[in-house]
């Protein structure tokens with residue numbers, strides 16, 4: 603584990619930073635994801651020392667979400683970061699890999715694996731996600747400021763089944779299913795990582 607566990611002062615500092623950098627709705631979404639991560643992490647039995655890292659990941663996960671796609675592609679090229687091989691190059695997908703770049707340059711003390719790894723998969727998911735990756739993925743979808751019915755339904759689903767084994771995996775799988783259906787219906791490309799994440803959890807016993 604990284605030496606420095608983020609403190610409440612760190613969290614306050616980062617809340618103010620995202621409020622300065624992002625539009626008000628995006629900043630409030632980020633704070634809401636931070637809080638949601640902490641709630642889900644406790645339910646899912648994560649250690650108290652791990653939770654502050656997830657809160658930081660929640661706060662910073664959308665740091666480049668409002669940066670245009672061509673600028674995000676430029677950031678990837680500048681850092682010699684390979685672009686997704688499936689050719690899905692929207693800002694909606696790229697920000698999961700460019701936000702870590704901005705964290706490394708502007709908030710280097712928080713550029714640790716516990717923060718960056720969940721951010722790198724928070725939109726698409728991927729096969730073999732860790733518990734922290736699954737929690738940020740789900741928190742991003744079900745934080746209470748999201749008003750879309752699909753998000754509200756997922757929220758109800760997760761909190762109705764917290765006593766049941768495998769609830770986090772089933773909730774992530776259902777979220778992935780909804781994402782894939784939505785992308786197909788709207789004629790949008792589907793990230794290969796999303797398909798792999800779906801297949802990975804779909805193939806697990808009990809799903």
Ligand SMILES: [Fe+2]
Nearest residue numbers: 663664667725
């Ligand atoms: Fe995001």
Ligand SMILES: [Fe+2]
Nearest residue numbers: 631663664742
């Ligand atoms: Fe988000």
